[in-house]
Amino acid sequence: MALPTIELLVATTSGNTEYLADQLSDQLQQLGYPTRVHYEPDYSELIEGITDDTVWIGCIASHGAGDYADSMLDFAEHLHAKQPALAPLGYAVIAIGDSCYDTYCQAGRDFDQTLSKLGAKQLFERLEIDMSQDDPEEKASTWLGSFIQRL
Template sequence: MAKIAVIVGSVYGAAQYVAEEALPLLSTQGHEVTLFEEAKLDTVLAFNADSWLIITSTTGQGDIPDNLLPFYLDVQNRFPLLTGKQFAVIALGDSSYDMFCGAGEALRALLLEIQGTELAPMLRIDAGETLEPETIALPWLQQQFC
């Protein structure tokens, strides 16, 4: 099937947990999946994935988590075109904040800017509505990737 790079940005562990739950789901569907917890652009590019799956929480006032920020800045500063590279974003946030899912929005916008192809509309998961984001993310992944 497909080679999928799962790139995660997490502060308190929720996005990390969703990513860890996504791996067996995608693998059992025949995909080759690698998790990038401290993603480096060169390493992700070397994996030569068919698709990138970004799973990120949002911190502060719409900020990208510290473990994902260097990847974001490297993509932004080096601007490697991803012409046609498929990607999907799962964004975790809290709608009581002004910048709901701000990290996911920023990553999605950047990937579109460098000519990536959005595989599916970004999934926004509200911590104010669920304490178990995987219950929303896994069915969505099943629909998009399986």
């Protein structure tokens, strides 16, 4: 059986989430998984590319009042407007935020809920990273090890 293709969708403002996605991609590639990192996810490309072997990992930082970062805004708006059926898709979400704010990890939570509502299958529980307390790379790497065991 072929390994699934892992598409890492990045929502970032400061670049921290981009760096994290790059590290995850490197770890996955070392294990033989084909990966692509989407720094500005393209709706048509990603939706048309879904197969039974496609897995999305959303690396989603909250911005402002819990909103999506600009790099993900168009993609998220298309998902909400077009409501595509995502039944063959498997996914997981890494939500990044700062617990000092009421909207901690809200964009990642919203992304998780949207994918589930559209029929995608959550493959592993959402990871929430608190940038004010956690070591993001260490926490994500530990999570990734457990996630891979579920694939």
